[in-house]
Amino acid sequence: MRLLGAFIPALLLGVLAQARQVEVTLDDTSPQIVYTVPPLRGCQSDACNPANLYNGTSSTASALVIVPFTGTAAAIHLGVNGTIMFQLDGIYVGEYSGLDVDDITTAFTMNNLSNQLHVLTMNAFETKNWDVVAPMQIDYIVYTTNRTTNHTPAIVGGVVGGVAFFALLFLAMALFRRWKQKQRRATRGSWVGRWSDKPNIQMAGMNATANVGAST
Ligand SMILES: *[C@@H]1O[C@H](CO)[C@@H](O)[C@H](O)[C@H]1NC(C)=O
Ligand SMILES: *[C@@H]1O[C@H](CO)[C@@H](O)[C@H](O)[C@H]1NC(C)=O
Ligand SMILES: *[C@@H]1O[C@H](CO)[C@@H](O)[C@H](O)[C@H]1NC(C)=O
DSSP, X not given: XXXXXXXXHHHHHHHHHHTXXXXXXXXXXXXXXXXXXXXXXXXXXXXXXXXXXXXXXXXXXXXXXXXXXXXXXXXXXXXXXEEXXXXXXXXEEEEEEEEEEEEEEEEEEEXXXXXXXXXXXXXXXXXXXXXXXXXEEEEEEEEEEEHHHHHHHHHHHHHHHHHHHHHHHHHHHHHHHHHHHHHHHHHHHHXXXXXXXXXXXXXXXXXXXXXXXXXX
């Protein structure tokens, strides 16, 4: 029973740990980021220091960028000399204007999204001339995903497996205890027999010796 008391909280802790929210960081080179036109890799000027970039790289895109992700929040880290339009699942959700493509900041954040597959799209234009595409230098994207729904079958499997394991363990312990009790009772029975025999044997031996001594 003490064993069960220790393991049930451990099982619950395991479930709670699985239900945690997880942050996923996508580097600009991640295959999850879809560049409709191959981007230029790395910094485009001396003003941009690779040491300040996530994983030391950035990608400069001059066309639509598509990022599918499953999560409840996202933050996009990039630089642009122009204005970027952000769309989520085909709906305009906001824009960001910058003055320097090498000035990489947290340009856009989204929160309170439903924990399902979303598609983020972004494209940039010169702020003063919306007919001209502006390059955007993408460093990294972070999104928050809720692992609960993804791992429910695993959690249920773990709990059912754990309960089954402890049921078997207790059955084995009960059987072992019963077997041990039976064994102890059997052993006690044979000892009682032997101890009651012993004095008789010794007495018989002593008598025999006494008899031998007496005859010589
Ligand atoms: C860092 O960049 C390299 C290549 O640019 C890539 O293979 C690797 O997965 C990146 N690491 C992370 C943590 O994104
Ligand atoms: C930003 O773009 C404008 C044109 O839209 C240009 O005149 C300006 O020099 C650029 N600034 C930087 C820092 O590149
Ligand atoms: C998210 O929702 C919570 C409550 O549901 C609210 O307090 C919070 O302001 C929201 N955050 C944003 C960024 O909309």
